[in-house]
Amino acid sequence: xxxxxxxxxxxxxxxxxxxxxxxxxxxxxxxxxxxxxxxxxxxxxxxxxxxxxxxxxxxxxxxxxxxxxxxxxxxxxxxxxxxxxxxxxxxxxxxxxxxxxxxxxxxxxxxxxxxxxxxxxxxxxxxxxxxxxxxxxxxxxxxxxxxxxxxxxxxxxxxxxxxxxxxxxxxxxxxxxxxxxxxxxxxxxxxxxxxxxxxxxxxxxxxxxxxxxxxxxxxxxxxxxxxxxxxxxxxxxxxxxxxxxxxxxxxxxxxxxxxxxxxxxxxxxxxxxxxxxxxxxxxxxxxxxxxxxxxxxxxxxxxxxxxxxxxxxxxxxxxxxxxxxxxxxxxxxxxxxxxxxxxxxxxxxxxxxxxxxxxxxxxxxxxxxxxxxxxxxxxxxxxxxxxxxxxxxxxxxxxxxxxxxxxxxxxxxxxxxxxxxxxx
RNA sequence: GGAGAGUUGGCAGAGUGGUCGAUUGUGGCAGUCUCGAAAACUGUUGUCCGGGCAACUGGACCGGGGGUUCGAAUCCCUCACUCUCCGCCA
Numbered sequence: 094x095x096x097x098x099x100x101x102x103x104x105x106x107x108x109x110x111x112x113x114x115x116x117x118x119x120x121x122x123x124x125x126x127x128x129x130x131x132x133x134x135x136x137x138x139x140x141x142x143x144x145x146x147x148x149x150x151x152x153x154x155x156x157x158x159x160x161x162x163x164x165x166x167x168x169x170x171x172x173x174x175x176x177x178x179x180x181x182x183x184x185x186x187x188x189x190x191x192x193x194x195x196x197x198x199x200x201x202x203x204x205x206x207x208x209x210x211x212x213x214x215x216x217x218x219x220x221x222x223x224x225x226x227x228x229x230x231x232x233x234x235x236x237x238x239x240x241x242x243x244x245x246x247x248x249x250x251x252x253x254x255x256x257x258x259x260x261x262x263x264x265x266x267x268x269x270x271x272x273x274x275x276x277x278x279x280x281x282x283x284x285x286x287x288x289x290x291x292x293x294x295x296x297x298x299x300x301x302x303x304x305x306x307x308x309x310x311x312x313x314x315x316x317x318x319x320x321x322x323x324x325x326x327x328x329x330x331x332x333x334x335x336x337x338x339x340x341x342x343x344x345x346x347x348x349x350x351x352x353x354x355x356x357x358x359x360x361x362x363x364x365x366x367x368x369x370x371x372x373x374x375x376x377x378x379x380x381x382x383x384x385x386x387x388x389x390x391x392x393x394x395x396x397x398x399x400x401x402x403x404x405x406x407x408x409x410x411x412x413x414x415x416x417x418x419x420x421x422x423x424x425x426x427x428x429x430x431x432x433x434x435x436x437x438x439x440x441x442x443x444x445x446x447x448x449x450x451x452x453x454x455x456x457x458x459x460x461x462x463x464x465x466x467x468x469x470x471x472x473x474x475x476x477x478x479x480x481x482x483x484x485x486x487x488x489x490x491x492x493x494x495x496x497x498x499x500x501x502x503x504x505x506x507x508x509x510x511x512x513x514x515x516x517x
Numbered sequence: 518g519g520a521g522a523g524u525u526g527g528c529a530g531a532g533u534g535g536u537c538g539a540u541u542g543u544g545g546c547a548g549u550c551u552c553g554a555a556a557a558c559u560g561u562u563g564u565c566c567g568g569g570c571a572a573c574u575g576g577a578c579c580g581g582g583g584g585u586u587c588g589a590a591u592c593c594c595u596c597a598c599u600c601u602c603c604g605c606c607a
Contacts, residue, residue: 136567140576147576150588154535157587165587172587339564460565466546471564 094197094457096473100125110203113210113419121196128193135186142179146172198307202454204419205391205428211418217431218418223402224411226435227494235438236489237369239496240266243516246370246488258359258374265516269491269503270377272510273484274352277379277404281481284400286350286381291330293353294321299333302459304425314356323356327380328478335384335461340474342465346393347384350481352377370485371443377484383477384461387453390475391428394450397479398430401446404481407506410490411435413442427452430479434486438493443486448479492516 100107104122111118149172156165209218240246245266251259262270278288300306300322305313314323324330331351340347355378381400385393398414405412417429426449433442453473456462462471495502500517508514 133567136576140567143577144575146587151536153587158535169587176587 094454095200095203096453096457097125097129097193097197100200101129107200107203111201113204113208114201114422115210115212115420116201118200121200125193125196125200128189128196132186132189132193135182135189139179139182139186142175142182146175146179149175201424202427202451204422204426205450205452207416208422208428209416209418210420212420214418214421216418217421218416220414220416220430222411222413223406224409224435226411227437229437229494229496230498232498233438233493233496235369236436236492239492239501240369243501245269245516248369256374258372260370260373265511265513268511268513269488269507269516270484272507273482273487274377274379275510276507277481278350278352280404280407281350281379281381281400284348284396286348289331289334289349289351291324291327291334291351291353293324293330293356294319295324295329295333296321298336299329302333302336303329303455304458305329308424312358314358324353325357326355326480327351327353327378328382331380331382332455332476332478333459335474335476336459337461339462339464339471340384342386342463342468345384345386345463345474346389348381349383350379350381352379354378355483370489373485379481381479381481385475385477386463387472387475390450390452390477393475394428394430394448394477397448397477397481401432401448401479401481405432405434405445407504408487408491409504410487410494412445423449425449425451425454427454432482434490436486436490436493438496439489443490445486445490446480446482448477450475450477452476 095107100122104126108118108122149168153165153168153172156162156168209216211217234242237248243265245263247261247263248257250261251257254261282288294316297306297320300310300313305322305325313325315321316323330353331349334349335347354375356375357373359372359374381397383390383393383397402412402414412432412434415431415433417426417431422429429447429449431444432446432448434445435441436443452475455476456473459476461474461476463474464471491504492501495504500515503511503514503516
């Protein structure tokens with residue numbers, strides 16, 4: 094969420110910038126600032142009363158010590174009224190505070206200057222392309238046919254075991270998954286990311302910290318008996334490592350990565366475009382996460398983009414990098430680059446990575462700050478994350494783009510990981 | 518799952534219900550000494566929310582929440598977590 098300070102000091106700026114996201118914040122900002130004033134006034138009153146109370150209590154203690162019990166008892170009488178007043182104001186304060194928080198989480202993050210205004214994905218800005226779209230032979234097939242032909246991924250079996258959107262990877266299909274995960278992690282390590290293996294069930298606080306709760310509650314699978322949520326992305330546990338943490342300026346940027354399965358309910362979003370591996374309830378992903386100094390977080394974002402671009406290039410997939418416009422960028426993000434690879438039999442671009450700078454938006458919720466030598470007070474860090482990469486659509490593109498009449502060729506870089514060079 | 522013991526500042530570890538935000542040690546930072554360092558000595562050292570240009574100052578925080586009391590780190594209830602023993606188990 095945005096900081097109260099910013100909303101209070103530069104309300105016009107907030108309103109103006111959020112227009113890029115097609116969000117009219119006028120009313121909300123006004124309400125927040127008004128509530129904030131009420132909150133401060135109430136606190137001033139409460140604090141004053143509490144100061145009086147503290148004083149009286151000290152006096153009473155002193156009187157009892159001096160055996161002046163009568164005086165002490167009459168002093169006690171005075172506290173009763175005060176006590177009631179404090180209790181009442183405390184309730185008022187808590188109420189205002191609660192209202193304020195509930196309004197505060199409704200404001201989206203302010204987009205970066207470079208983010209173009211726009212309605213939807215049609216207004217996104219293509220940054221660059223790489224790789225070559227392969228010319229396939231006449232009998233080319235979409236991946237959902239290929240996986241059946243070679244018996245490497247089984248959707249029906251997954252449906253039997255769990256339900257739609259939970260495929261079973263078999264034989265070379267399973268091995269390809271493992272190979273990709275290892276490849277991605279090794280590449281991440283070369284780029285200086287520290288590998289972590291977090292829990293894939295998280296609690297409510299973690300869900301709130303990265304912004305999945307309360308807004309996107311329906312996106313996550315909820316284990317109600319223990320009130321835990323299956324992670325929709327490793328971003329949640331890996332970023333929440335730094336919840337309520339003050340890090341040293343010298344340790345920045347902190348670069349972590351994790352492989353986890355990811356679970357998404359995707360309620361109501363099933364349709365024509367989501368056949369095969371294009372959209373799943375469970376999939377595998379390697380996520381990179383950075384905790385950065387606000388001064389250079391955009392350099393770090395570029396670094397992450399370069400990292401993802403390098404991996405896709407090594408896999409030999411044609412790709413394009415897109416900077417999302419205001420209408421397409423997420424609630425929490427200040428700037429997002431999407432990576433899409435071309436899937437040559439479906440003849441469409443598939444999103445395989447999304448790399449974002451959240452600036453201090455998540456950090457404010459997480460209460461993750463950094464302290465520098467010259468700083469009087471700790472300040473909020475910037476958090477960034479990106480997929481590097483999500484597997485299913487990469488697999489779809491690999492299968493489709495590398496199909497030949499003899500079988501599916503495995504990219505050079507993956508052969509050592511797979512132990513085979515063709516699926517036939 | 519059963520029984521018991523815990524949870525205090527970066528860490529370790531005190532704390533008869535009344536100047537306890539909290540003794541002390543250690544670590545961190547600054548200084549003295551030194552060519553430099555170590556050692557020693559001195560000082561300093563939490564976070565959040567208010568007020569103030571500032572010095573400073575009011576309030577809150579001793580796992581979370583609630584309660585008793587004029588007053589709670591200290592007493593009570595509750596939840597969470599940690600440890601030990603037993604049981605179960607990949």
